[in-house]
Amino acid sequence: MNNFTYARASSLKDAVQKATSDRNAMFIAGGTNLVDRLKVFLDQPSQLIDISRLEMKQIEKMANGGLRLGALVTNTDVADHADVRRNYPILSRAILAGASQQIRNMATVGGNLLQRTRCPYYYDTAFPCNKRQPGQGCPAISGINRMHAILGASEECVAVNPSDMSVALAALDAVVDVVGTQGKRQIPFTEFHRLPGNTPERDTNLEPGELITSLIIPPLPFAKSGVYLKLRDRTSYAFALISVAAAVDLAGDKIQTVRFAIGGVAHKPWRSKDAEEFLIGKTAETTTFQQAAEIALKEAKPLSHNSYKIELAKRAIRRALTISAKGGGVA
Ligand SMILES: Cc1cc2nc3c(=O)[nH]c(=O)nc-3n(C[C@H](O)[C@H](O)[C@H](O)COP(=O)(O)OP(=O)(O)OC[C@H]3O[C@@H](n4cnc5c(N)ncnc54)[C@H](O)[C@@H]3O)c2cc1C
Numbered sequence: 001m002n003n004f005t006y007a008r009a010s011s012l013k014d015a016v017q018k019a020t021s022d023r024n025a026m027f028i029a030g031g032t033n034l035v036d037r038l039k040v041f042l043d044q045p046s047q048l049i050d051i052s053r054l055e056m057k058q059i060e061k062m063a064n065g066g067l068r069l070g071a072l073v074t075n076t077d078v079a080d081h082a083d084v085r086r087n088y089p090i091l092s093r094a095i096l097a098g099a100s101q102q103i104r105n106m107a108t109v110g111g112n113l114l115q116r117t118r119c120p121y122y123y124d125t126a127f128p129c130n131k132r133q134p135g136q137g138c139p140a141i142s143g144i145n146r147m148h149a150i151l152g153a154s155e156e157c158v159a160v161n162p163s164d165m166s167v168a169l170a171a172l173d174a175v176v177d178v179v180g181t182q183g184k185r186q187i188p189f190t191e192f193h194r195l196p197g198n199t200p201e202r203d204t205n206l207e208p209g210e211l212i213t214s215l216i217i218p219p220l221p222f223a224k225s226g227v228y229l230k231l232r233d234r235t236s237y238a239f240a241l242i243s244v245a246a247a248v249d250l251a252g253d254k255i256q257t258v259r260f261a262i263g264g265v266a267h268k269p270w271r272s273k274d275a276e277e278f279l280i281g282k283t284a285e286t287t288t289f290q291q292a293a294e295i296a297l298k299e300a301k302p303l304s305h306n307s308y309k310i311e312l313a314k315r316a317i318r319r320a321l322t323i324s325a326k327g328g329g330v331a
Helices: 012-021 034-039 075-080 082-087 089-096 101-106 109-113 164-171 221-225 273-279 286-296 308-325
Strands: 005-008 025-028 047-050 059-061 067-070 175-180 183-188 211-217 227-231 242-251 254-263
Touching: 012 025, 012 047, 012 175, 012 211, 025 034, 059 082, 067 082, 075 082, 075 089, 075 101, 075 109, 082 089, 082 221, 089 164, 089 221, 089 227, 089 242, 109 164, 109 211, 164 227, 164 242, 164 254, 221 242, 221 254, 227 308, 242 308, 254 273, 254 286, 254 308, 273 286, 286 308
Parallel strands: 005 047, 025 047
Antiparallel strands: 059 067, 067 211, 175 183, 175 211, 227 242, 242 254
């Protein structure tokens, strides 16, 4: 770990000012991802700006029935919140499927969105990595890549986003509130994370110095039947090989509306609008869900060790949609 100075932000304005006046400064919230990264020299900030005491710790019910989650609400408090459990079980279950109780007690909403990939080549500074240092190359493309992307990857980077919570938020059409030197703005969740393209060092569309202040989850009555299915090497304390967050709204046996997002397949949670549109008006049955899964994965390009992910993702989509169509529950 390199030396850095520590400063505690006294307000949102102070946090943004500190971050923009020192381009090598970084925010720290729960520290459960950043401190690990500091220890292995992935990040070498000149300054840590501690935002953990700022007033962003509330979960508020909004006038339209949606929820606003402060950026510093812990993952545990989101997952345990009565409204989240009742109305957005996808979100609660996605969070509980990740990390451990102790980590979730420290981890925050904002930090979860900005955790970085678990690609082993990114984590091991003995290897080159375009995400760490643009222009170095990507050894994962010809290396051990069973955990890596099958959708939206580039010749520069095949890493996947590791956040379970983000998969649920993508399916729920959440919105990210941020503040920077230019003031406040909102970023639709599906546009928050980026595909790698030729700038794999950028995970998100946040501008330098911008701070996440809260997340808005719109009202979505049928999200009550939502399902989060996570498939992984171990049933605990492991990142997703494939995950699916899905919610189906039925009128009789016909699909009125549907949302689903896939994790473990790309540099961002993956939504297939084509597959969702295909499902509208169809009968909720296995063959329909299978066809939607085929559409969602039609552009998949496997690497040498991860072609298994294509079939796994299709089956996970089918299963998550089937369970949600039957009223939801644990997948
Ligand atoms: C052993 C282990 C297992 C894990 N397993 C899983 C898992 O299975 N699934 C899963 O989803 N996650 C998993 N995690 C990751 C965990 O969820 C994240 O570490 C955590 O959510 C990060 O939150 P934090 O508040 O600690 O972030 P920090 O570590 O404080 O920060 C992370 C990043 O976010 C930035 N940041 C933080 N808050 C803000 C803000 N408000 N605005 C702008 N920038 C901000 C920081 O600068 C930093 O770059 C695991 C972590 C560990 C250590």
